[in-house]
Every structure is written in structure tokens, then in C-alpha cells.
Amino acid sequence: MADWTEIATRLAEEFAERAAEVDRSGRFPVENVERMQEVGYLNIAVPEEFGGGGADLATVAACQGILAGGCASTALAANMHIFGLGSAAESWSAGDRGAEPLFRMVAERTIVGGSLTDAATGLNVRTSSTPAERVDGGYSISGRKSFCSLAPVLGFFWGTAADTATGELLLFGLPRDTPGLEFVDTWDTMAMRGTGSWDVRFDDVFVPDAAVQRGAAPGDALVWDVERERGFAWFAITVASIYLGVARAAARFAYHHVTSRTVTGASLPMARQPAQVFNAAEVELLLRPAEALVSDGLRRRAESGPLSPADLNTLKYAAVNAADDAVDRCVRMTGGHGIFRKLPLERYYRDVRAGQFHPPNNDVALETIGKSALDIDPLAEPRWPAD
Numbered sequence: 001m002a003d004w005t006e007i008a009t010r011l012a013e014e015f016a017e018r019a020a021e022v023d024r025s026g027r028f029p030v031e032n033v034e035r036m037q038e039v040g041y042l043n044i045a046v047p048e049e050f051g052g053g054g055a056d057l058a059t060v061a062a063c064q065g066i067l068a069g070g071c072a073s074t075a076l077a078a079n080m081h082i083f084g085l086g087s088a089a090e091s092w093s094a095g096d097r098g099a100e101p102l103f104r105m106v107a108e109r110t111i112v113g114g115s116l117t118d119a120a121t122g123l124n125v126r127t128s129s130t131p132a133e134r135v136d137g138g139y140s141i142s143g144r145k146s147f148c149s150l151a152p153v154l155g156f157f158w159g160t161a162a163d164t165a166t167g168e169l170l171l172f173g174l175p176r177d178t179p180g181l182e183f184v185d186t187w188d189t190m191a192m193r194g195t196g197s198w199d200v201r202f203d204d205v206f207v208p209d210a211a212v213q214r215g216a217a218p219g220d221a222l223v224w225d226v227e228r229e230r231g232f233a234w235f236a237i238t239v240a241s242i243y244l245g246v247a248r249a250a251a252r253f254a255y256h257h258v259t260s261r262t263v264t265g266a267s268l269p270m271a272r273q274p275a276q277v278f279n280a281a282e283v284e285l286l287l288r289p290a291e292a293l294v295s296d297g298l299r300r301r302a303e304s305g306p307l308s309p310a311d312l313n314t315l316k317y318a319a320v321n322a323a324d325d326a327v328d329r330c331v332r333m334t335g336g337h338g339i340f341r342k343l344p345l346e347r348y349y350r351d352v353r354a355g356q357f358h359p360p361n362n363d364v365a366l367e368t369i370g371k372s373a374l375d376i377d378p379l380a381e382p383r384w385p386a387d
Helices: 004-025 030-039 057-070 072-093 100-107 226-259 274-304 309-339 345-357 362-373
Strands: 112-115 131-135 138-148 156-163 169-175 181-184 198-208 212-214
Touching: 004 030, 004 057, 004 072, 004 345, 030 072, 057 072, 057 226, 057 274, 072 100, 072 112, 072 226, 072 345, 100 112, 112 138, 138 156, 138 169, 156 198, 169 198, 226 274, 226 309, 226 345, 274 309, 309 345, 309 362
Parallel strands: 112 156, 131 156
Antiparallel strands: 131 138, 138 198, 156 169, 169 212, 181 198
16 A cells, blocks of 8 residues: 555645645646646545555545645645545445445546535535426536535536425536536635635536435434444544644744744744743644544544544534634744745634634534533424523
């Protein structure tokens, strides 16, 4: 098996050289994707039977954290292709052969990705405001999705809609050149500026029945099973690792800054000042517990099986918020130098802000964790008492 950690390190070093320019321009780094294709990184989690790397979740998470330290946008964008393949690979290992067409498509260098987020109403994994009208042989879909990372290079798109007659959730997949399917560049953001997370517009797009997977209908109980956990675990843990990777890059920069600079009139580097010692300690006390939570989740999952929703919400929430707070302290350590765009710290500072918005966002995570602790059914209605 390839040494994926070494490959990720090499890619991170290369991508770091143009990360500032990608951020400044807000462009999608096509050349980074081409390099990842060239070395096989985009197939890191694909089963070896299909020419992939066969890497498990722990390996992928570690590599994604490394890659994020070089170019966070590239790591996050690539993740939207990788995490779904990793989840499918676990199902394959368990005997489910349903993903074989997907693996063969990816082996031919097709990049896959999609969006569950309706532009008008936001993310909802149980239903969709995108209408799917029943027609002969399939559905006709019109609407708009947001946050479709990798949009400039996607070859295959997957998304969700709702059957207008039954309300049933539909998951569907389409080639990029499907008539009526259009990718629209709307991505001009504060953070993660190079992910190419464009909108997707559907104008009377025909989706054949063969391309549709049926999901829950209104009123169906939400079942937490192995298959649902796989997708959530691969997403939550890799996202957590990416934002911790950005924060670790910020910490390395801040530590080097204060150990290599001496204030005029002082005999020792800035690092010897008590405030800098305490700031560095605070950074470590934020990042180490969050890193340990991710590691513990990976260990327990490997040894005992699927994690609970509360477990996954906890590690994702802890990671992205620790990353936020840690990078704040890194900026404090470097002082005014930290806000100059010629240095990477202000980019790290902006990029980690995006972590709280990935599902589950902070509010949803807190509700899930708290209800679990209080033994409250997360689907109980009403959600809050009226008196």
C-alpha cells in the first residue's frame, strides 16, 4: 500500500506555494486537482480491487488534516469527493456490491460530488424543497442547490429532491452534461475561497427511475443504522480533521514567529515572554483534547462498531470550535503582523470560521448532544415546551 501520509505531506507542501494566490483570487485550483489525480490521492479510499488506495477512515482523516495545512480549500473541496467514496468502500467491504458502478466511474478519473442544500430553504437531510414531478419513466426536476463543492470539475452530480405527490425524499445522480443541468459560479466568500462551491440550477431536468434512490417519506421514523452512520462518520471525522489541520498550521506559524523574533532592547526571543508561553499553552489545551476526541472516536469505531449521533456531533463540534479558538490565540501571539495578507495566518483565521457551518452546524450539534445527555428523543414533538 502507498504511504499516503508521505504523499499528503508532499502535496501539502506543493499546494502551500499557491494557496495565498488561490485565496486572493477566489479561483478554483484546477492544477491541484490534476496533481491529486496524477498521484492517485482522489482514489485514496477506493477499494484496491478498482485500483484505489484502500485506505481506511483513520488514514484518510490524518491525510486530510495534513493536506489542509497546505491549502485548506483544496483539502475541503477534495473531501466532498473522498468521504462518499470512503463510506461506499466500507459498505463494499461488508459485502454490499451496489457501489461498483461508482468505483468504476472514479477509476476512469471521474470526479463525483453534489449538494443536499436547497438554495431557498437550506440543508435538510430528511426532505427537500426541490420539487420532483413524476413523468413517464422518471422525474422532472426544477430548482436550485447551493454549496456544491468541486463544481468546476465535477463529472457526476448527486443531489436530493422530493416527490411532489408523496413527499418522499429522492437521492439522484446525473452526468454533468445532462440537459438542463447548469453549474453557476456564485462563490465569493470570506473563507474557503478556493473550493468552487457553486450553485447548481435544474431547468426541467429529466431524471430516469434508474438514477433515483428512494429515501424517507413524511412521517417515517428516522433509523440510525450502520449505513447511515458510515456516511455521517466519514463526513464528520474528515471535516473535523481538516479544520484541526488548519489550526495546527496556524500554531506552527505562530510558534515559529515568536521563537524567531526578538523585540528591540530584549536579550531573548518573544517566546520567553510569559504572555506568549501562556498563549501557546492555551493553544495546546484547545487542540490536544479535540485531536484526542477524534482519535478516540476512530479507535472506538474500529474496535466496537458504529458511533452514535451524539458521539459524532461531539467530536465534530469540539474540533471546529477548538480550531476557531486556537487560531484566535495564534493571532494574539503574533500581534499586528498576523493580519497582513502576505503572511498565511489571516487566511487560516478566516478559513477555520467555515467549520461551524458544515452539518451538523453548531446549534444542531448542541441540541443533539444535550438531548442525548438528558435521554430526550431527538425527534420528540414539540421540540420545545410551550409553557
